[in-house]
Amino acid sequence: MRTTRLSRRTLALAGAALLTTVLTACGSGTDHDMPGMNHDGASPSASASAGHAMPGMDHGAPVADGAGAPADNRSGYRFDAAAATLPAGQPTDYRFSITGPDGKPVTAFAVEQTKQMHFYAIRSDLTGFQHLHPTMAPDGTWTAPLAALTSGSWRTYASFTPDTGDGKGTALVLSRTVDVDGRADAAPLPAAATTTQVDGYTVTLQGAPMATMAHPVTVTVTKDGKPVTDLQPYLDTYAHLTAFHEGDMAFAHLHPASAAAGGRGGPELAFHAEFPQAGNWRLFLQFQTAGQLHTAALTLKVG
Template identity: 45%
Template sequence: MNGLESSTSDTTLVTDDSTIPAGQATTWRFRIDDSGGSAITEYQAEHGQPMHLYFIRDDSTRFAHLHPTMADDGNWSAPISSLVPGRYRAYAQFRTLSGKTSETQVLSQLVTVPGEGTPERLPHAMPSTEIDGYTLTVAGKLTPGQAGELTVDIARDGEPVFDLQRYEDAYIHVTAIHAQTLAFADLTPLASGRQGPEFDVPAKLSKSGDWRLFIEFQARGQLHTAAITVAL
């Protein structure tokens, strides 16, 4: 599941919105069609939502995680507050129902935000990063294509954090993007009884190279998104 295709044998991500205006609020609309070309209307919630939508700029430095709403006819609408100019990949992550089984799928489409945009240099791989007074430290060594594990440790003002709040049925939400290919991986661990400071993150990343991890967590009623580069 690398999320780089817009279609599989069973599902297709369809949108007429291949261009999004820069720097202003707008709505991105799409649907997921089945193999017969009809919009799918039944989904199973995953991480507390029936659909997750991500916008990642092609330099892997801009990230947005949205929760669209579905109309009765299967068309989805996602409010977007503002995107800076550039080329983006929009990933739809969902789980459809098929008989008694279900499986998670990730489909994507390229989207352009017109305007003067300057690509940003990907930060080098580092063991820790800071956001809003929090320090996140990522440890562990992964081998491409093999199952492994990372640990994420969260501190605030130098002290371990024990009071994270659930966000989407988990205490941290981890999205991994391969910097060169934009391959997608959801590494979100299942919620445990621990609210910090350390979290075990099962991970299987398909390719060598730099991966950008976007780590979302909620504390004191506020959602934070940290970003860190790891090298395989």
């Protein structure tokens, strides 16, 4: 059953939601389990891109492991980082490694959406989102070049798939907390909304997903009231969607299952989303135009 297949993938990605095109469509830890188109300028349809499956997103893809609150270890794999605190207000290199069940640093990773590692940092009040693709040294040490951070408690996420060992082919999302120096004033979570603006673009979301149920969601991008049809490929798709749950900061990686099939996409991006739990989720949609990456954020209430 299609919903069952989606559920396996989604729950394993730390509360991640699997988007299949037509939007099938991205210290201290804890010891708990992890919950992280028509392309010629005309308005696309869901079926226009249905034939281009994303790597690793078909029904034969490895099932991801983990469900629940964020954790720094799962299935014998551990997210290790020396820094428990980081400075505020300045760029910082965050170094970490992934240790395998044998106790050794993992150095072989499968490519997911063009990258071997997707790294995220977000403040505990769900502000300050950063999505990076760190570089790995031969010894398995990863370096993520974080932009300046504001004071407070942050959580970092490493999303990856081992390409060797006992966990080969199993998608994992591991997470750790890190404190940033200075006084922290939490910002209130913005109210749930169906539209938001970024860099002159308006992003509108349609759909009312319910927890644990696959549900269609559509994102439309416009500018000055006109449809945007020049979305450029980013990580092999026309948009990258990540969500974090208010409170426990569960991670959901929502991304199209179809790869970008040309140099122009939009204005509609269809997702088939499934969230593992109800409540407020802070969504971060990343899309690219004219070589510039835009990040739009909005709060979605999942019933």
